[in-house]
Amino acid sequence: MTFTLGGLRTILRDCAGEPENGDLDGDVATLTFEDLGYDSIALLETLSRIEQELGVAADEAPMDELTTPQALVDYVNGQLARVTAAA
Amino acid sequence: MNAEHRTAHGPAATGPRAVTDDELPVVTGVSVAAPNGLGTEDFWTATRKGVSGLGPITRFDASSYPVRVAGEIDGFEAREHIPSRLLPATDRATQLSLATTEWALHDADLDPAAFEEFAGSVVTANAVGGVEFIQRELQSLWSKGPRYVTAYMSYAWFYGVNTGQVSIRHQLKGPSGVVVTGQVGGIDALAQARRRLRSGQRFVVAGGADAPVCPYGLTAAMTAGNLSTGADPATAYAPFDGSARGHVPGEGSAMMIVEPLGAARERGARNIYGAITGYGSTFDPHPATGQPPTLARAARIALDDAGLAPQDIGAVFADGAAEAGADRAEAAAIVDLFGPGRVPVALPKTMTGRMYGAGAAADVVSALLAIRDGEIPPAVGTGGLAEELGLDLVLGGPRPAALDHVLVLARGDGGFNSAAVVSRVS
Structure with missing residues (x-):
C-alpha cells in the first residue's frame, strides 16, 4: 500500500478545504502548507484523518518536519513500509 | 441627537464622561x-x-x-x-x-x-x-x-x-x-x-x-x-x-x-443609521430574596446615559419573554417608565424566535431601520393581553412614526437585563 499525492489532496479537501493560495490540483508537492494557507491545526486534522484511514499514528508524526505535501506523503509511505516490513 | 435634545439634556450634564458629537x-x-x-x-x-x-x-x-x-x-x-x-x-x-x-x-x-x-x-x-x-x-x-x-x-x-x-x-x-x-x-x-x-x-x-x-x-x-x-x-x-x-x-x-x-x-460613510446614545445593564436579585426584578432600572440608566427623558423615546423594542410572570414584569417596567399606553411597543422577534446572542443585536438593527424609515414593525401572532397590561403593542401592520430615539430592552435567563437607546443622527 502506498499513499499518493492524490490521496492527500482528497483528504486535505475534505478536512481542510481548498487552499487559501493556489490550486490544490496544481503543482503543490513542494509548496509549504503554510504558503498554501493550511495552518497547524489543519495539518493536525489531516494527520488524524490519515491515521483513521491508513493506521499511521498521528501523535508520533514529526509535525515540524512535515512542511510540504511531498514531505507528508513520503513520511506516511515510510511508516507504511515499516509496518509492512515488520509484518 | 438633534439640537433641541442637546440643549434640553446636554451631554456634559449626564453620564460619567461627556461625549462630543465627533466622538x-x-x-x-x-x-x-x-x-x-x-x-x-x-x-x-x-x-x-x-x-x-x-x-x-x-x-x-x-x-x-x-x-x-x-x-x-x-x-x-x-x-x-x-x-x-x-x-x-x-x-x-x-x-x-x-x-x-x-x-x-x-x-x-x-x-x-x-x-x-x-x-x-x-x-x-x-x-x-x-x-x-x-x-x-x-x-x-x-x-x-x-x-x-x-x-x-x-x-x-x-x-x-x-x-x-x-x-x-x-x-x-x-x-x-x-x-x-x-x-x-x-x-x-x-x-x-x-x-x-x-x-x-x-x-x-x-x-x-x-x-x-x-x-x-x-x-x-x-x-x-x-x-x-x-x-x-x-x-x-x-x-x-x-x-x-x-x-x-x-x-x-x-x-x-x-x-x-x-x-x-x-471618510464619507454612506450610511449613518444612528447613534448608540444610551446603555444600561442590571442583574436581578435572586427571586428567593423577594426583591423585584430590575429591568426598569436598566432602562432608566440607559435613558440617563443618553441624557433623555421617557417622553423623548418614540418606541420601545421589548423583550417579550412569553412567560406570564415575566411578561407582566416587563409591561409593569414599561408602564412605570412611560405611563400606560404612552409609547408604541414593537416585538419583531415574534417573527424570528428568540435568537439568543443575536436577538438583542437584531432588535437594535430593527430599531435603527425603524428610525430611518419612520415605521415601527408589527408583532405577529400575539398581543391579547397587551392593552390590559398597559402596552400599546404595534399589531396588524407597520405603524408610521417619526422616531428620534428608540429604547431597546433585553432580558436573559437567570437575571440579565440590558437596555440601549439608539438615536437619529441629524
Whole structure:
C-alpha cells in the first residue's frame, strides 16, 4: 500500500478545504502548507484523518518536519513500509 | 441627537464622561441573518410586512421532542458565503457570523485593509456555543472513539470563536472580545464596542450570533423550562398574550459596524443609521430574596446615559419573554417608565424566535431601520393581553412614526437585563 499525492489532496479537501493560495490540483508537492494557507491545526486534522484511514499514528508524526505535501506523503509511505516490513 | 435634545439634556450634564458629537458612536453598517430573512434587505422587508420565519423544525426529526417549532434560516449555504478552508472548522453560528460581518462591512463601505492593522476590533455575543458542532463531535466520540474527534473541536465549539474567526478573516487586530450574557449579549456587545471607541479604536465590528436549532441545542435549552411546546408556528410564541407558554428559539446573526461620528463623516460613510446614545445593564436579585426584578432600572440608566427623558423615546423594542410572570414584569417596567399606553411597543422577534446572542443585536438593527424609515414593525401572532397590561403593542401592520430615539430592552435567563437607546443622527 502506498499513499499518493492524490490521496492527500482528497483528504486535505475534505478536512481542510481548498487552499487559501493556489490550486490544490496544481503543482503543490513542494509548496509549504503554510504558503498554501493550511495552518497547524489543519495539518493536525489531516494527520488524524490519515491515521483513521491508513493506521499511521498521528501523535508520533514529526509535525515540524512535515512542511510540504511531498514531505507528508513520503513520511506516511515510510511508516507504511515499516509496518509492512515488520509484518 | 438633534439640537433641541442637546440643549434640553446636554451631554456634559449626564453620564460619567461627556461625549462630543465627533466622538458619538454611530452605526454605519448593518447586517442581519434571521429566520424571516437572509441579509438586511430580506429581513427588514419581511419584518415590516409582519412575515414570520417561524415554522415546524425541519433541520432534524423533532417528532420525539416536546418542542416542535423554531426559527430556522432557509437557504443559507455556508459554502456560498465563506471560504472552504473554514467549512470543516466552523459551527453554523460562526458561519453566520462570518457572512453577516462581510455584509455589514460591505454595507458600511469599509475595507479593513485600508486601515492600520490595530484600528479595528471585534466584539460579539454568543449564548450557547457551537452546539451543532459539539453534537457532531460527541457523536463521533461515543460511536467511534476519541481519535475520531476533529482537531477543530479545540476551538470550534467555543463562545469566543465567532470573534476570533471574524478577526482572523478581516485581519482586525485591535483589542477584541466576546460577551456571554445570554440573551442580552447583543446589547452588551455594542456597549463594549462603545468603550473600545472611547479608548481610541477607529472602528468595531459588533453584534451577536447563535444557532441553537439542533437536538443538543434544543435539549440544553429545554432544561430552562421556558421553551414553547406549541405546535402551531402562528401561535407558539405569544408574548403579552393569555396563551403565552414560553418562547420559540431561533437561529441568527446580526452585525454592526460602529465608528465615531466624526471619523465616519470624514471618510464619507454612506450610511449613518444612528447613534448608540444610551446603555444600561442590571442583574436581578435572586427571586428567593423577594426583591423585584430590575429591568426598569436598566432602562432608566440607559435613558440617563443618553441624557433623555421617557417622553423623548418614540418606541420601545421589548423583550417579550412569553412567560406570564415575566411578561407582566416587563409591561409593569414599561408602564412605570412611560405611563400606560404612552409609547408604541414593537416585538419583531415574534417573527424570528428568540435568537439568543443575536436577538438583542437584531432588535437594535430593527430599531435603527425603524428610525430611518419612520415605521415601527408589527408583532405577529400575539398581543391579547397587551392593552390590559398597559402596552400599546404595534399589531396588524407597520405603524408610521417619526422616531428620534428608540429604547431597546433585553432580558436573559437567570437575571440579565440590558437596555440601549439608539438615536437619529441629524
